[in-house]
Amino acid sequence: MDLVSWSLNAIDQIFSTRRQGGGEPSCPDVTFFSGYTIDSWQKWRIVCLSIMSVEDVEDMYIIGCLISGFLLFGVSGYLAYREIQRMSAAVLAIVRLPGMCDGIFRAISTQTEMLRELNRRLDVILTQDRRSWTQG
Incomplete structure (x- = not known):
């Protein structure tokens, strides 16, 4: 964490102490000059970026x-x-x-028919089992 805070502080100090050269245009206080761009009127403008x-x-x-x-x-x-x-x-x-x-x-x-036969047999067994429970 100390390395991260040190590097961020160093970057802040580099950009905050940067002085412009003689021919560079001026930017607001918290920004720095990064380049030029041409606008729709074919005029060159400066680009100022903030940190x-x-x-x-x-x-x-x-x-x-x-x-x-x-x-x-x-x-x-x-x-x-x-x-x-x-x-x-x-x-x-x-x-x-x-x-x-x-x-x-x-x-x-064939498998469907086998399953139907097994289902019918289970129904017979369950009905017999229910009868024995109700009688007993």
Whole structure:
């Protein structure tokens, strides 16, 4: 923490003690000269910048992280959409094969019938068990 406060103090002192040269334009007290820009009237103007505080830098980092998070979220959503689209195309290609459909649908219907039979047997067992509870 001492190194950070020392470096910030050193930067503040460098910029606060900076003196302008003979030909440099003057800037307000808490700003320093950083360059020139041309405006819409084709006139050269000076650019004066102020020193950013730690809070300003924190705000810039927070905004940068938020923007990066939104961009990563968007990219991952696009990649997931592309993967789902690729998988659904592969499933549709399998289902549309003429010889393959019959075997898949037959296996599914066989398993469905087995589950229905097991469900019917469980219903019989449960009704018998309920009767024995009510009588006993």
